[in-house]
Structures are given as structure tokens and as C-alpha cells.
Amino acid sequence: MLHAKGTLCTIDVDDRSIRTESIEDELSEFVGGRGVATKLAHDRIPFDADPYGSENRLYFSTGPLQQSRMSFTGRMNCTALSPLTDGVASANAGGYLSRNFVGTGHSVVELTGASDELLAVHVTDDGVEFEEVPELEDATVPEVTAVMNERHGLESENLATIGPAGEHGVRFACVMTYDSRAFGRGGLGAVMGSKNVKCITFQGDSAPDVELPSEDTQSAVHREAATSDHIMRRQGTTNSIEFINDNFSLPTRYFSEQSFEHAEDIGGDAVEEKKYEKASCSVCAFACKLPTRDEETGVETEGPELETVFSFGSNCGIGELVEIMRSNELCDRLGMDTISCGNVVAAYLDSEAEFGNAELVHDIVEKIAFREGEGDLLAEGVARAHDELGVENFSVKGMEFAAHDGRAINGQGLSYAVSNRGADHMYSTTLGDEYGGDVDPQGTAGKAGLVIENENRNAFRDSGVICQFGVGRAVEGERFEALFDADYDDLLEIGARIVELERHFRNQRGHAGEEDRLPYEIPDLESSIEEYYELRGWNEDGTVPSGAVAEYAQAD
Template sequence: MGKGYMGKILFVDLGKGTFQEEVVPDEVYEKYLSGQGLGAYILYDRIPKDADPLGPDNILGFVSGLLTGTGSLFTGRWMVVGKSPITGGWGDANCGGTLSPAIKRCGYDGIFIKGVSKKPVYLFVDNGKPEIRDASHLWGKDTVETEELLIKEIGKKNTRVACIGPAGERLSLIAGIANDKGRIAARSGLGAVMGSKKLKAIVLSGAKRITPRNRDEIKRLSSKLNKIVQLKLPFPSGPMTAYVGTLIGKMPTQMVQDGLLYKSLLQKWGTGSMNQMSIEMGDSPIKNWKGSNEDFGLSISKATNPDVFKEREMVKYHCYSCPLGCGGICTMPSKYDSYEETHKPEYETVLVFGGLVMNKDADSIFYLNELMNRAGMDSISAGGSIAFAIECFENGILTKDDTDGLELTWGNTEAIIALAKKIIAREGIGDLLADGPKVAAEKIGKDSINYAIQAGGQALPMHDGRNDPGFALHYSVEPTPGRHTIGAQLYYEMYQLWKKVKSLPKPKFIYHKDTKYVADKQKAIMAAACSKYNQLYNGAGLCLFGAFIGASRLPIFEWLNAATGWSKSPEEYMEIGERIQTLRQAFNIKHGVDPKNFKASERALGRPPLEKGVNKGRSVDIEKMMADYWETFGWDAESGKPTKETMDRLGLNQ
């Protein structure tokens, strides 16, 4: 009888051209689940501490979630893991689409690839039979072309592809890995790791059964959840979302947020539902984090209104096992009709190519979105690089001589597109910016580092820690810094973990906004809970937007027990999350990363504070918050290193 996982992993050595299957003991799944937990367990021991992230000793892993394919919902996430060339420490990236079940249908929970091939290759796994094939004809192709050519070449209907585009081939440290024509595992620079191995793609075609212990129980739980997911709250119009944002921004107090509201927004518009609302409420940084909502007011930000993007949506896009469908496939604006369609631009992409660079041309955002998807490039980092370059130009640090003649001024749409193309091609100034804003600043000097808004080299996403200090904390304290998908004060509210894990604090229903900025022990406990839960649901292969629905409605603990036959309590599952998080931090320590260096850029912490807008006068006491978080985790409060006692308690010193 199955336990939801496949119990096997595949190792590929591209240098030697060899394959090895390995049986994973049940105890490993009990301690780390699957997904990036399994990835951390495998990579911690096997990547030597001096391994060059872009060299043969780095191991790139593609891992599926424990719950993927069991009949559970929202569990179609796959993860890619390895040593990050951006941070020099633990790297992972998480993506939806169709690849996650395909890994398991080939008989594996993970596929791990080491070595470097002499020539471009792709890995084809045909129902458990691996083969390395020549990819010379694909090198230079974009992600969409590559996927289409490979599916044609394999000739099987159930073929799934994950590949790099030109960005990964050119070892851009902001390259990701794409599947399903443009959904990208974007962060940590793992596309460059794939490129360094000369591995263009992995191609999976399998039909193995995924067998949970009790599928009927999982289906019962899924049906119940689906009834909640399909409840639709009435939203009058896109413009209304902006006014709600304005109202939230002006109020001195705030209410605990229920994820059901976000679920409904995602269902109607996708992540773009937050575009204008977020700007208005101070959640989205403007003008490279220097401006405020007043610089990108309603009359300008209407270009990013969710209706603008919904109007072009031809069909909703659901990742595997998702009942919600926040994605969409859109037509291209006529000005940019060199491409037929694009995935609906996500919130992050809209805001980095919108407010962050002061661009008010929505059509160009569709185009930039498709350019990024086809290049296999992280749009957050690319936007961060462009905003950095514009500010350097505006301050005379870069001149037209440096920019190949581009007039890099705020909101200059044509220059922004031209620069994005140069970054993808690593051409001229694009070469300087193709590894993210921090690397560029280190090369330029002249105090330009002040304009590189990042944490540990990872460009910051479009959620402002000056509005929700929880974001600033997680940007600064996670083993993968600069992530908006792990925790925040808002996320703690929506996760509703206190309803299942009785030791966790329940937030006040209404609170004054000033209290968000008080760094206290309770906030550290909440943040640590977010991190643990995130690791747990990533191990299960579950989507953040599923987690937003709230632990009282989302039966993740019950699904896991039904899939595996275990009878673990929510507290025991949270300890698994704690173990994975601590192992990721230990990976960083092993590889010589100093956790203190992950602290987010001063500007993003409100140092100095903004002089206008919703976040006027706000700053974050990040040093105390980081120390409190580390201490809560049982890591040394001064250094962020997991203590021996903690490692022993979690069974990580064996």
C-alpha cells in the first residue's frame, strides 16, 4: 500500500553520463517530508562546502511534493534546489504548472543532477528510464520554443518539460527554470546553475501510479474544501479594489485579514487583483523604494488596475490540482503582437515594471512579461536591476556613454524595454545588470549600493516592509533571503495556524497600525511559525494561495495523515517544518554564509524613513527582530547559527 510518496530518487551525473536510483527510507519522509525538505536532506551532505555554485560539484534537484498526485488540492508545486550562485548558500525556487506530478509519474520524488556536460544536453526520463540526449539544436531557443520543440520531438501526449531560456544559458544570476510555457521557478538564480551544467531541459514522460494510503479520505477532505473555494464573494469592479486600498491606507487601525477574501480576489483577477490596491495601501514600493503611493497616484496607477489584465484573459489557467485558477492566458496588445499570447502578468511583474520604474504603460508590461518568461528570467530581479540603473542614471553615476545611449529616466517605457532586452542578451550595460542589482553595484562602486535594493543579493519583491514589518523580517532572516512567499504579519493572520496549533498566539482582531512596528517576542513567535509552516507546506507541494485559505479550512495535516498512514499532530508537523528550516540555515553556515549579511537594504527598512505617503515616518527595528527570530528558532541570537542543542533536538547532528 502506498504512502503518497514514490520512495525513490534519481541521480544523474552529467560529467560521467551515469544514472543511479536510490531508495529513500521511510524515516526520511517522516523527518523531512518530500519537496524541498527532501532536497535539503539530500544536498546538505552531498554538496561540498567549497563547491562552486556554477561548477560540477553543485547538485541541482527537481523535487515534487509529498501530497502531489494524492487527490489533495493546491498541491501541484514543484521545487528546484541547489547551492545558490546569488547568495553562495542554500537556494530553492518554487513553481506551479504541470511538472510536479510528472516527476512522480516517472517513479521519483526527486531528480538530482550533478556534474557538467561538455555540450548542451537534455535529460529525458521515459517512465523511469533516464537518458541524456543532445540539445545542441535547442541551445539559444527561448523557453516556449524549447518546450514546443521537445514535446514534438518526444511525440508523447503526457510529456512535461522544464527548461532554461537564454538567460540561464548565459549564466545570468537572475535566471530561473520554466515550465508550461512561462511559469518560472525564478528565484535563487538556479537557472544559471542549470545553464552551467549545459542542461537545457528535463523532459518527463511517465504514467506511474501515485498511491496514497487512503485516497477516499483525501477525496472527502478535498470535496469539502472545494465547496469553500467555490464560494464567490461579490466584487463590484476593478476600480473598487483601488478605493479599498486607499481606505486601508488612510485608516489608523487594521483588522485581522481572512484569507477567504484574498481567495476570492485571486479567483476573479489573479494576483493582479492586488496591483492598484497594494500601491494605495502602501504595500507596493514605488520608484525603487524611494517614492510613495503619492508619486504613483490613482490616475497613474489605473494602468495597473486588475481589469486591465482581466480584459485580455482568454482562458483561466489552473496549475495541477488547483480548484482556484489564479492564472490566465492573455492576448497580446496589438503594439506587441510579435507574440500571440502570454501568461497573465502576475502582481510582482506588473509592479516591478510598473510603479518600481514609474512606467505607466500597461501594454508594455504584457510584453516585458513575455520577454522575461521566454528568456527564463526572474522578473522581480530584472525589474530591480532596471530600477537600480535608472536611479544611477538620474544621479549621474551612469551616463549615456555607459547605457549605450539609452535615456534611462523614470517611466521611459521604450528605454525600459530596450534595457530589459540588453539584460537578457547580456549586451553592453545589460551584461552589468544581468546578475541583479547588488552585483552591478559592486562593479560600479560610487555608493551605488544605496540604490541596489536587495537582501543577500536577491532583489526585493513588491511588498514593502515599511508597511508590514513582517516582510522586512522574512526578507532578512530566511535562509533564502528576499522572499515574499514565506511569511509576514499579514500571512500569519491568513494562515490561521493558532486554530490548529494551540500553543500559537491568536492576533488581536483590531489593532493600531503603530503596534506593527513594535519588535516583541510574540511577533518573533508568529514569524517563526510562518517559516515552519512554509517549509511544511512546501514539503507537501502545496501552494501559498492554498495556505492563505487558513489552516482551519485547509486540511493539510489531515491530508498528510491520510496520504501516509501516519497519525501525526499539527505540532509534530510543525516540528518537521522547523527541522527543514534549521537544516537550510545549517547549509548556509556550512557554506560560509554569514546570516547577518542577509539584512535587507537600509532604504527598504525605512532608514531614512519616507517623508510622504502611507508609509511616511515608518522604519523597522530589524536588528532586534532578527535576533528575536533566531532565538525563537533556537539559533544563536547574535550570529544566527543553529545551536548544537537545537541541532540535536531536531536530529540534525546525526
Template structure:
């Protein structure tokens, strides 16, 4: 199976040191991206680690597809123990950072320990002998700086554009549990609070630069014997499917090219799957003011990710107010629009821009703000929304409590806990889309729509022959297992999930030089390893639930069926496997892993 190339770079903040470790066997087993990160985290993060303590580790990686020039590949993965959910969490972001990380020649970067002063970490191209080129720069001038100011600083001091930078805003420094890691100013490793992990470690930014990928390309054109000797191994002889995917991305007439994911807003409202007024309703009378049409009216140019011809991003601007941002996408429209009772797309754009600048996940932030609005009977108060967003980022006033997230704060505000495993709900409400409801419950990272991504079958957004009745769960657990596995493989490749309808199962397998059954097996290994890690932290069937589980007929039976298909225990835990299957495999003599 085609996989990422290069060593693991470990950056030790406590020692101000960097070292590399060969991980060829691990790459062959887990490919890259989320799979590689999960494997490393499982082995190297202590099961009892504090998410905001020095023993937590954060992993950044790309995959084999970032060596290609085809569409849907401008993404990379980040993984750590989540301060929001207390479990292992992977997030990924688009933009242009992935090619710059690939250019350094490292398959993954591991951030360990903590710094006693605010730092920027500069990662440059791996040396011919595999030695790391890493520098540690104190950046006291960037304390509490917003994201765009960080980008401007490195453009001036290091001649690096925002596409070379991954950073946190004030929210990450202040330990907001849903802080994001931002890149390209507006692209976010959003879910799970990984920005707070960097903040706790004293890292304001990481920058990446190098042309190792170009040198690897030259190596791959050597004779086969020379290439074997040099271990160049980046196979640039991509199959015809790569060109076909790129062509189809360019010629597609998908509405997402005009409206992004906001194109689904009115459909979600029509079928009763649009969370509104802090989840008390599933449709919103003001939907027209926050619809995909309104987003399209504010879009002023095309936007895309590295190498992608699909170009579904949404640079938007409102001439009257001067607000300029990227998006909002559907989930932000839900969280800061219908769920907050706000019916003006410009107000949603303002909240979106604030979250990007301050470095916060728009879903988690919008949901906790909506919870506060409910407690104050202030739905629709857009000015209050913006004030609370800023208070959260700086942990000022009521924002200090709300920065803990819905799960930890809901009791103080007399609100229901609209989370799964501590992660606030995204849109595509499972009270109507019952299969998506089950997907929210089983997802290892919590109430996230992209983990199992079941909603397209139930709206439907797929071909009629593939559509499923949104009501009930009969026959859905096997499809959910397949979808979770496929998405784990996509996140390891790494291929964007919006390739749905363009990249077929057969094409995905061909791109990775394997077959679809092997991709399913890869995904199953990743999902199971995530589950085993979380089991070790106390997660079990009781955490695979929903606030409305009793409203979905057959929920408990479907959950048991899901576990049985995966070969797990009926309490939601992974059974002891044959010796070696799930052992913590210490690499590099790391003393923090189990002996």
C-alpha cells in the first residue's frame, strides 16, 4: 500500500532539542495522517495523561497523497489527547500547509514536553543524513496576538507566508478547551481543542519550509536499483485515476463550488434536521437570511486548497460593514445562526471572522454561546454574541466559565448537555436523520458529523439507489462501520471527504496501490486503536449515547449490532486481542509508553 515517507521528528520543548526516528514499518501499516498519528499516540501518550499537561503529545502529519498533484489532497492531520473530551482526538485542516510540511521530508512531527516561555518552532528540511533542522525562537512579542498578526510577523521576520504557519490565537494561550490550531489564517484544526494543547506547551506557532519533496521526486527518477539503495521511495508514477479525479474535480458542476457546505442549509431546515435555539427545535423560521444563497451573494472570489481544482472554499465580504472572512460553512451557519436565533448572514460572518482571529472552533464556540443565550433569553442578539465570543477567548467575565465548553458548563446555566463524549453537536440533526444520530453516538471523538458522515444517505445527497430512509436504524450499523473505516482511510491518505461522489472506492484503492478490502481493514485498525485508547481512560458504552437516544426506535439494539460487527464487547470496549495486536509498541526507547 502506498504510504507517506520519512522519519518521525520529535521536538522536545522541555529540553529544546529535536531528534528523528525511523518509522518505516509503522508507515507501511498505518499509511500516514490520522492512522499514523493514532498509532504513535497510542504508543507514546500515557493512558493517564493530563490533556493540558506536559505528558500529552501532539502529532502533525501528512500522507502519501500530499506527494501527488491531484485534487482533494490539500489537507493534513493533527492528533492529541483532547482537553475538551478527555479522549484521543484527531482533527484535520485544509489550505496549503500540507505541501510545506511534506517539503521538510518528515512523515510526522511530534511535540513533547512544555516550554517555560512562549515559543515559535521552525522546522526546515531534513538533512541528507536524516538530521533535523529545528530552531526554537522565543516570541514574547506575540503573546495574546491574533492569528493574522502571527502570520504578518513571520512574513516580515522570516519571509514566510501564512501557508507555512500553524499557530494559535489568544484562545489557545488562555486554555479555552475548544481552541483551534489555525493555518493560512482561516483554516482550522478545529474540533477537540488541540489549540489549547499547544498553548499549554507554550507554543505559539510552528513554521515549515523545505524542498525535500522535489529532491525525492528526482530520486524517484533514478534507476530502480539506485532508488532502492537511496531509499528514495516516493512513487510518482501515479495511476490514471489521479488524473481522472483532478479532471472530474475541475469539471464538476457541484453547488458546493458556489456555496460550499452552506448549500445544504435550507434542505436541512426543510426536513427538520437544522438545530435551532440551542437544540430546542429542528427548524428555523429565519433560515432564508442564513441560507446558501445568502453566502453565495457575499462570495467575491474563488477559494481552494493546495492542488485542488474543486475550489469549494468561500472567501466572502460584506461591502456595507467591511467584514471579510472565509465562509461561513454550514456548521458555522448552524452554530452561530439558527442555534443562536440569528437570521442575518453578515452577523454569522462576523462571528466566523472572530473565531478565526481568536483561534476557536466555530461549532463548539457557537453551541456554548447559544447555550448562554438560552439562559439569558437573548436568542437573536448578534451584538451580545460577538461580545461573548471575545470574553471566551480571553476568559473574561462569564467567558471564563463558557471557555470550559458545554459539557463542563451547562449545569451552571441550567441548560441541557448537548454533547457526546464532551464534544458539542454539529448540524444534521439525528432526531430526523437517525443513522447520523447513531454515527454521533459511536464516533470516538464525539458528536462530529464527519467521523461517520452518514447524513448524505439520509437527506439524501447521494444517488437515489444509495439513499436510505432517514427514519429508523434497521440495516444501518453495517453501513456505518464501512463509512467510519473508509473515512479513517481517507484521513490517513489524506484525501478530503468532499471528494464524495468523485473519488470512488475503486479509485481510492488504486491511488493507494491496494484494494478496497485492505482500506477497510486499515480503517478498522485505526478506529479500534482510538477506541482502545479511550477505553483505557474509562470510556465505554455509557458514553456512546445521545440526549435523544430514547426517541430513536431500536437505538440500543443497533448499538449492540455495531459492536458485534466490529468484534467488540457489548459494553463498548475492545476485547483483549492476540498477543501483539494491540500492544503498546515502544519506539525510540520512549519511557512514557508501557513497558
């Protein structure tokens, strides 16, 4: 089976020691990306670790396809114990970082410990250097890029950076790369901030040898990306805003409504009008990114994508695209997940009866990043702030909801409930089956198996690492097999192990099935959750049976 090559580089920023070791066994079993990082996190982070503590570990990892020249592979993975969800969480980001990372010769870089001084950590194929950067305290992401470029000739594509939000421990802080691409969900930027690392850079020309898929297979994927006339190439994910709105699955005014009267003003056509050039990720011909600019105000950003349009648009009651662009740009500069940030701002607007107040939104976003005033409470996220705000807790396992409302597409609701990552739409993407008409969106009965297959496929996809927008278009079942030289069922089994390791880690931290719940009712949810456990081979309380992970993980 195709898998990543390269060493594990462990960087202890406390004593500034470096250790390099082979992890060939782990790579051959878990391929790379999310899979190998989850395996390492499960085995090496103490089950009782504090997410903000020095014993937590932050992993950057790639898969084997980051050494190809194939479209949909310009991404990499980041994993840690999440301060938002209290479990192992992974996020992946696009841009141009992954190929620079591969050039260092490592397949995984692990940060542990905590530095007394704010650091930039430079990883190359010649070694690791530590640079004390106290002058970058509270610097924005673009400001860090400018300094690293001036001092070292490093570009945004070499950097993984946190903004002020990460330094101040905002529970949904991002790690940013290429200035506008985010390792978005789960608060991984806060973990990096707790280690007092402002940025980590990657550069080198020592990519390990990987026996890549055939040129025919790679060319076929690349050709389909280049010739596709899919609307996403013009409008990104915002192309579906009005469709989702029409199907009553666009949460509005902090989830009090399910459609927004100004959806057309902030949808795909409106975003396309602001788009001023094409943009992509590394070697990808699909080019679905959205550099946008408003000529009248001068506001410029990349995006907003669908989830940001929902979180800072409909859910905040804001129907002016330029104001959403401004929120998007603020979150990128300050280093925050736009989904969680927009949701917690919407909760605050609800508590203050201020829906539609864009000026207040932008003020609150900045306060959250620096934990100033009411921003200190909101930086904790919806699950920890809702009581004091006097609003409902629209989150699962501490993670705020994505746009696709489970009250309208019930299989997606089921997937939110059981996901180890909480209310994240990318964990199972059952929404695609329901929006596409393959599955009746009403009810959850009989959908547990579909949720499981999607979870397993996506866990493997994130180990490859392959972009979601390639999967289901240019990269489907048979092509998965060709790319990785393995049977599709075997690839799904790897995904199942990843999901099980995540669940086992949560269980060891005291979390069980009582957290597999939603803040609203949908048909047959309880029986469908029971079926999910049964099909997974888990206990009735949603825990992984004792010894179940012993074959492929350190279990205790």
C-alpha cells in the first residue's frame, strides 16, 4: 500500500532538543496525514493531559500524495489534543506548505514542551533552529510573514503561524499558512500558542523517495481537474448558499430560523462579482479559491467561503457581503476559525438583541482575539459561554455547528451527534448524500451505516492527504484503489481504526455516549445512535471495548 515516507522529528521547545526517528511501522499502517498523527497523539499524549499544558503535543504531517504533481493534493494535516473539544482533533489546510514540508525529509514534525520565550522554529533538511522573537508578540499573521521574509527570505508558503488569538489561548484559534489558509477547527492555534511558538517554518530539498501512483492515474485526475466546468471553480463553496437556503438548512439569527431573506445578496453570484483573479493550492488545476476585493471600500480577502457566509452572515443577521468579507479578513489576520468565531459572535448578538450590527461584530471579533472585555468570555466558545449569555448551547462536544442544519438534513444531524470532532460538517459529509438526492433527508433510521462509511472514507482521505473537493469528483472508489494500490475496503478499515483511536482517547478522558447528543430533536436519533455503536462494535454506552485498539495502538 502506498504510504508516506520520512522521519518523525520531535522538537521539545522547553529544552530546545531535537530527536529524529523512524516511524516506518506507523506509516505503513496508517498511511500518513491524519492517520499517523492520530496514532502518535493517542500513544504519546497522556490521557489526562491539559490541552494548554506542556505535555500536549502538536503534530504537522503529510501523506504520500504530497510528493506527486497531482491536483487535489496541496494540503497537509495538523493534530493535537483540542482545547475546544477535549479530544484528539485534526484539521487540514490547503495552500503551498505541504511540498515545502516534504522537502525537509520528515513525514511528521511533533512539537512538545513549552518555551519561556516566544519562538520562531525553523525546520530544514539541515536541522532545526530556534529564533527568539519577543518583538512579534501579538503580531498579526501577515506581519509575521513580512518579518520572516525580510530576515530569512521565507514566504507565506513556508510558514505555519498563529495570530494574537493563538497567543491568548482562544479555544478556536487557528494555525494559519499562506496568510489566508487555516488549519481551522478545534483550537490548534491555541495549542501552538501555549507552547509559545509564534511560527514554524519548513524548507528543504530532501523529499524522501515514494513509489507514486502511475503517471496515467495522476494525469487522469489532473486532467479532470483542469477541464472541469464545475461552478466551484468560479464561486468556491458559496455556489450552494441559495440551494441550502431554499432547503431550509441555512441557520439564521443564531439558529432561531433556517433560511435567510438576504441569501441572494451573499451567495455565489455576489461573491463571484467580487472575485478579481483565480487562485489555487499547490499544483492543483481545479483552482477553486476566491480572492475577492470590494473596489469601493478597498476591503480585500480570500473568500468568504460558504461556512463564513453562514457564520458571519445569516447567523449574525448580516446581509451585506462586504461586511462578511471584513469579518473573514479579520479572522485570517488574527488567526481564528471563522465558523466557531462567527457562531459565538451570533450568540452574543442574540443575547444583546443586536442581530445585523456589523460594526459591533467587527469590534467583538478583535476583543475575542485579545480576550478583552466581553471577548474573554466569548473566547471560550459557545459551550462554555452560553449560560452566562442566556442563549441555547448550539454545539456538540464543545464544537460549534457548521452551516448545514441537521433539523433539515437529518442524516447530517446524526453525523454531528456521533462525530468525535463534534458539530463539524467535514467529519462525515453525509450532507452530500442528502443534498444530492441519493438519500431522503428526512429521518435518521437506516443511516448509521452511511455515516460510518463516510467517516471511514474521510479519515483515510485526510491521511492521503486528498482535498475533499477531489473526492467524489476526480477521486472515487476505483481511483482510490489505483492511487494507493489497495482494496477500497482495506482503505476504509484504516479509516475505521483512526475513528476508533479518536473515540478511545476521548473515552480515556472520561467522555462516553452521553455527549453524542444534539440541542434539537430529529426522528429516530436515539435508535440510530444505538445502531451506530453496534455497527462500530462499540459498547452500548458509546465506549470502545477494552482491548479493542490493542492490536494497533498503545491502549493504556
